[in-house]
Amino acid sequence: MDAALTPAYHEVRCPRCDWSAEPSLNPPRCGDCGAMVEPQLELTALELERAQLAERSFESMWRYAELLPIEADAAVTMGEGATPLLDCPKIADEVGVDSFSLKIEGENPTGTFKDRGATLSISAANALGVEEIALSSAGNAGHAAAAYAARAGLKAHVFLPARASFTMKAMVNVLGGDLTVVEGRLQDAGRAFKSALEDHPEWHPVATDHTPFRREGKKTMFYEVAEQRDWSVPDHIVYPTGGGVGLLGMFKAANELLELGWIDRLPAFHAAQSTGCAPVVDAFNAGADDITPIERPDTICGGIEVNAPGAGVEVLNVLRESGGQAIATDDDAILDAALSVAGLEGIGIAPTAAAGVSGAAALVDEGHISPDEDVVVIATGTGLKEPDVLRSQLMRHGI
Ligand SMILES: Cc1ncc(COP(=O)(O)O)c(C=O)c1O
Ligand SMILES: [Zn+2]
Numbered sequence: 001m002d003a004a005l006t007p008a009y010h011e012v013r014c015p016r017c018d019w020s021a022e023p024s025l026n027p028p029r030c031g032d033c034g035a036m037v038e039p040q041l042e043l044t045a046l047e048l049e050r051a052q053l054a055e056r057s058f059e060s061m062w063r064y065a066e067l068l069p070i071e072a073d074a075a076v077t078m079g080e081g082a083t084p085l086l087d088c089p090k091i092a093d094e095v096g097v098d099s100f101s102l103k104i105e106g107e108n109p110t111g112t113f114k115d116r117g118a119t120l121s122i123s124a125a126n127a128l129g130v131e132e133i134a135l136s137s138a139g140n141a142g143h144a145a146a147a148y149a150a151r152a153g154l155k156a157h158v159f160l161p162a163r164a165s166f167t168m169k170a171m172v173n174v175l176g177g178d179l180t181v182v183e184g185r186l187q188d189a190g191r192a193f194k195s196a197l198e199d200h201p202e203w204h205p206v207a208t209d210h211t212p213f214r215r216e217g218k219k220t221m222f223y224e225v226a227e228q229r230d231w232s233v234p235d236h237i238v239y240p241t242g243g244g245v246g247l248l249g250m251f252k253a254a255n256e257l258l259e260l261g262w263i264d265r266l267p268a269f270h271a272a273q274s275t276g277c278a279p280v281v282d283a284f285n286a287g288a289d290d291i292t293p294i295e296r297p298d299t300i301c302g303g304i305e306v307n308a309p310g311a312g313v314e315v316l317n318v319l320r321e322s323g324g325q326a327i328a329t330d331d332d333a334i335l336d337a338a339l340s341v342a343g344l345e346g347i348g349i350a351p352t353a354a355a356g357v358s359g360a361a362a363l364v365d366e367g368h369i370s371p372d373e374d375v376v377v378i379a380t381g382t383g384l385k386e387p388d389v390l391r392s393q394l395m396r397h398g399i
Contacts, residue, residue: 004074004127008046008066012037012212015314023069025124026204027212036212036311038252039069043259050262053227058082061116061220067256068120069216076123076152080115081220083107085228085376090344092375095361099374101234102341102357103225106349106382110171112303113221113246113380114144117214121206122148124213130204131155136193137207138186138242138302139168140381141214145206146177157203159193161185163302167385185297187307208245209310219249219256225376226254226263233263235373238363240355240380241271241280241326242306244315250378251318267376270324270368271315272359274299274331277307280315284326289313300331300389303352303380325368329358335393337361338383342390348383351390356380 005023013020014030014037021028027037048066056063061081065072084104092100105113114137122145125133133149134157135142142158149156156177160169161184172179180196182189190207197203208214226233233254239247247269257263271280276299283291291312297305309315319326329337331351338354341347349357356377363369383390 002127004071006066006069006071008041008043009039009069010042011040013040025128036209038212039216041067041256043256046260050231061119061217061224064220064223067223069213070120070123070127074123074127075119076126076148077119078109078151080108080119081224083224085225086345086347088341088345091341091357094340094344095375096364096371097369097375098372100360101376102347102349102379103221103376104347105221105353105378105380106384110140110144110147111382111385112140112144112350113218113378114141115148116217116220117141117245118144118148118217120217121211121213122152122154124211125204125206126152126154128204132157132203133206134193134197134200134203135159135205135207136186136189138305139164140303140385142177143168143171146172146175149177150175157196159189159196161189165302165386185307186305208243215245215249215252217249218246219253221246221378222250222253223257226257231263233265233267234376235267236270236360236363236369236375237267238270238272238356238360238375238377240301240304240352240359240378241273241315242304243309244271244280244311244318246378246380247271247318248311248314251322266322268324269318269322270359270363271319271326272356273304273326273328274301274334274355275328276331277305278328279307279309280312281326281328283312283316284319289316291316301334301352301355303350304355325363327359327362329355329362332396333358335390338390339393342383347379348387348390349379350381350383351386353379353381
């Protein structure tokens with residue numbers, strides 16, 4: 001076994017058909033059905049107690065190293081994770097619940113939760129000895145990958161749609177990445193990336209449908225929420241959902257902690273989308289097992305403008321198994337939610353992240369969340385990368 005792999009990481013398994021394979025720094029897709037596999041941890045052999053964590057400083061997600069597939073010694077890291085879980089009493093009042101908290105993922109090194117996936121996927125790539133990594137992205141994941149690749153001394157090839165924000169595109173360049181801007185939307189950037197990949201066998205892909213380590217890195221958001229709440233699980237977690245990768249990671253983390261006996265129940269995991277691109281909501285409401293792609297996605301929230309989530313089957317399972325819902329609100333309500341969070345709590349969150357806030361409010365309105373329950377919304381990114389979008393919403397209100 002590779003020295004960069006942790007002792008707990010004992011196999012990869014397909015979530016759809018239970019096919020399994022040896023643990024690896026570059027896991028294959030399922031040999032039977034082609035689905036993305038998941039790294040599995042042997043939790044009974046884990047040499048980590050909950051109480052030991054209290055002795056570790058809260059400065060990076062690598063404090064959970066024993067629960068990750070890659071050894072901390074092999075980490076390409078810059079202190080990602082360990083973000084605040086902020087109580088937002090005024091938003092709680094506005095939404096109509098007793099307790100409302102935001103997980104402030106904007107505090108990550110490149111301003112979004114994508115750094116959690118980047119640290120793990122680039123650490124694996126680096127340990128494999130590759131020299132070039134590549135991905136397509138709506139913007140934030142490309143920015144994160146360029147940063148971690150630079151830190152590891154790898155070349156990053158990043159495909160972004162023209163609609164990605166100037167900051168995201170510029171930072172890929174600034175960080176030394178090779179940027180390809182593709183006319184159109186995320187799916188067009190994805191097509192350009194796949195076709196370039198065929199011409200470049202030397203590129204190691206770190207897109208979410210090529211590596212399970214992006215998902216695995218994002219699971220640490222749930223470990224932190226649980227620990228920050230002194231291991232008391234919130235009733236509801238609402239997540240702005242594009243591909244749903246963070247949702248899958250957090251659900252996996254919650255099941256791991258349940259198996260370890262560190263928590264005593266699962267929260268309800270909810271997917272929040274924009275009405276301009278809501279394939280998960282459509283499939284959930286139709287009782288379907290998989291997602292039907294949206295032909296013309298159109299939302300201001302670039303991070304969740306994902307017309308055909310590759311792991312739709314798994315995302316729908318998470319919602320149903322955890323007793324969650326899928327909810328869509330429109331862009332106007334989403335941007336107003338971002339303005340409320342900024343104006344009432346002083347926090348500038350990304351438009352995409354605000355879909356989680358307006359989604360939570362809609363879940364309360366529709367009776368899926370009761371006023372006496374507590375809600376955590378994953379505020380996946382900072383508003384600092386798209387201030388023009390937030391500012392223009394003020395103009396709609398004549399300001
Ligand atoms: C700020 C932000 N939030 C949420 C998402 C959606 O992530 P996921 O693929 O986990 O649904 C993205 C993805 O680009 C994003 O940039
Ligand atoms: Zn399979």
